Amino acid sequence: xxxxxxxxxxxxxxxxxxxxxxxxxxxxxxxxxxxxxxxxxxxxxxxxxxxxxxxxxxxxxxxxxxxxxxxxxxxxxxxxxxxxxxxxxxxxxxxxxxxxxxxxxxxxxxxxxxxxxxxxxxxxxxxxxxxxxxxxxxxxxxxxxxxxxxxxxxxxxxxxxxxxxxxxxxxxxxxxxxxxxxxxxxxxxxxxxxxxxxxxx
Numbered sequence: 001x002x003x004x005x006x007x008x009x010x011x012x013x014x015x016x017x018x019x020x021x022x023x024x025x026x027x028x029x030x031x032x033x034x035x036x037x038x039x040x041x042x043x044x045x046x047x048x049x050x051x052x053x054x055x056x057x058x059x060x061x062x063x064x065x066x067x068x069x070x071x072x073x074x075x076x077x078x079x080x081x082x083x084x085x086x087x088x089x090x091x092x093x094x095x096x097x098x099x100x101x102x103x104x105x106x107x108x109x110x111x112x113x114x115x116x117x118x119x120x121x122x123x124x125x126x127x128x129x130x131x132x133x134x135x136x137x138x139x140x141x142x143x144x145x146x147x148x149x150x151x152x153x154x155x156x157x158x159x160x161x162x163x164x165x166x167x168x169x170x171x172x173x174x175x176x177x178x179x180x181x182x183x184x185x186x187x188x189x190x191x192x193x194x195x196x197x198x199x200x201x
Contacts, residue, residue: 001033001041003057003064008079011058012087018055018180019096019154027156027176029054029169031183032081034061037162047163050170055180058084081184085157086191088182092121099126099151099178101144102159103188110192126151130160135168149177156181159188 004011011030018028031054033041041047051057058079059065065075089096098115100108108127115122128147134140148156156178158165165183169176 001038001051001057003033003059003073003075005073005075006056006058006079007076008083008087011056011079011084012091014056015084015088015155015180015182016091016096020094021179023177023179026174027169027178027181028056029173029181029183030056030058030081030084031166032058032060032079032084032185033064034080035064038064040163044163046167046170050163050166053170053173054166060185081182082187082190085182085184085187088155089115089119089122092119095121095123096155097123097125097151097153098155098157099128099148099153100124100157100159100188101128101130101148102157102161102165103129103186103192103194105129107192107194108159108188110194111188114191114193125153135164141172145172145175145177149175151177153178154180157188158183159185161185 031051059075060080062078065078100111108129112124112127115124126147128144158169158181169181
């Protein structure tokens, strides 16, 4: 697993630059592993493939930062999805179109309303809350892809939980009509006020 040696500020700048570029042939995507992901990584080849295909791998968890220093890599700081997404939305100086994929029924819509109130340069162009087991349902996957394609967002926030979100985004990266996707865990729930964040440590 190759974790980027970057700060939250640098990651935000990089993602905004990607969102400003013309669309490529495949969606760039960002993953934010924590210690649990590292454990799963050892035994899940599909997760390893998803991480290998990611455009940016960020350390979500202080233990990974501490471990990096013991191993001589010196990651500068923790960069979690739940920190990255709001900072990214707040830093948008020009119009940024965003699609929210994940969370339970009504949660993404509540998060969308909060985002629109909080950050006026951000336009929520769509939300979708897939049912349980959707990843095994070809018809449901096609509906999700069609909804994203119709919206053509700059940024896709994916809150499906790990490792499902990473594996799903990797599987469909060539068909996702978004410039950048961030695998962001429970971030949609946090933005909607439906869950509280864990302590920073």
